[in-house]
Amino acid sequence: MLAIVLEATAKIGFMFALIMGLVPVLIWAERKGSAFIQDRTGPNRAGVLGIRLAGLIHPIADVIKLLAKEDVVPAMRHKFLYALAPMLVMIVAMSTYAVIPFGDYIMIGGEKIELIVADLEVGMLFVLAIASLGTYGVALGGWASNSKYTFLGSLRATASMISYEITMGLAIMGLFLIFGTFRLTDIVAGQGDLIWGWLPKWGIIVQPLGFLLFIASVYAETNRTPFDMSERDSEIVAGYHTEYSSLKFALFFMAEYAHMVVAAALIAVLFFGGYQIPWLPRPVLEANAGAMLTGGLIAGGIVLGIIAWAFFRRARREKGWYNDAREREPGFLGSVCVVLALVNLGALGLQPWAISELGASLYATFAQIGAFVIKVAFFSWLFIWVRWTVPSFRYDQVMRLGWQIMLPAGLVNLLVTALWVFAVHQP
């Protein structure tokens, strides 16, 4: 009993840490990335003792600011629903992660532990059901604030969710036909196969149109550009969270990024093989664990060394720029990199090439978790990248695209997939 509780707690803790760790990083990436894309410098002021980490301290400063801010609320709000809405949004954003597998399994004390919080039979249906609950948070928040802008924002959010939920469901239906299951662990396991012996059987390979439809509809679901109608500043101020301030606003804000992480995780799990590393299935990983670990440590040491060299060069160049604590930053970061590189190379002394069987299994597990995290981080970044690249659609364009183009395309995709699966399996 205790073991089960501990196991569940550890897995929930990992997922929670992944989301909560990625959210501030994404907020930072959004600011800094958008700045670099637009040839600006971006945040670079907040720092602790001159250590600014290229603006990574800013999210912390933001949190302190939002905590300390006055909570201004509209007088004529619906008290209960107004307070409920941000919680609902955040809870929904967090609970979707329960069914997303973040690794294969881990062997602890001879026991095999699946790396998923809840391996539901109907995993993907659970995601769709919970995700559409998120609309309630947005709709209630907009309605309970008793303001025109928030109301328009929540109306738009509801409209786009209704339109794109259907496409989203249709887009992944083909995937379910091919893998024959709703269970996300099985879908990921199925993507470890190779077609014709060399092409990974990833969702994007077997369902290219489904992937495009899915990615477009999750962008609409998460209210990100080019589908950000519900919070478009130039038209309706800040949309549904116009009347929120302080920590309630922070919840909405973080939920947006948590939604992005969940959408990125879904894209990775459904279409990019989840934790699978292409051409390196788990047995291969385990068999070559020693060699790969050794190579990885050496490569890591060299890369860290190069980064440290870049930092030291920068430290020399920046001498005399500021005449305060900030000048010590590159030197300090360079030293940290040197220490890490030495730790990396020092770990070679533990003879990683002669790793035990248990160690090899652990290595394979962590390599796969790493692959999953990298994929999630990449697709989260794609959200930001797209936002700062394309202009938004007009409201009517969003509706036309959803109903007149994506819905029929999803139906055609489903039909073709069904016929193909039928032809393959029923000779």
Place this chain on the structure above:
Amino acid sequence: MSYKGLPDVVTTRRRNLLESAYFTEIARGLAVTGRHLIRNLFNTDKMPTVQYPDQKRDYGPRFRGRHRLTQREDGSPRCVACMMCSTVCPADCIEIIAGEHPDPTIEKYSKEFNIDLLRCVYCGLCEEACPCDAIRMDTGIYEIAAETREAFVVNKDFLLNNDKDGTL
């Protein structure tokens, strides 16, 4: 009427199928923004941003900054309280109280000379109106900050010592 280099009639081209599929165009857009991102990532100090408090833009010598009152060779203020500047001032922010100068060739001097820097629009008319070159705006100071409104009203002593920075 036609402009040089511009067509008389602007014709819009229909998007071809690939373009209206939107995804290829997004990919091209991503390439453009990604190029900017990578370029700026590796050349952070070539960015056009001026790191303001640390770096400052150089303004030309004609830049109109905060005023100062000039002095004669012997160190006395040049101002003869002719009221030209306060008359021409469109913001009506110069207050002068005149007094009688002991030297009869000079006749008058300003006992008090206050400028309300919050009302001033930095038009430079006072400087041009002055017959004695007594008021100038060549300090180059543009960061003018104070904590109270009253502190923005600067007096004669302040204007004569122009070695201060922007904080009042």
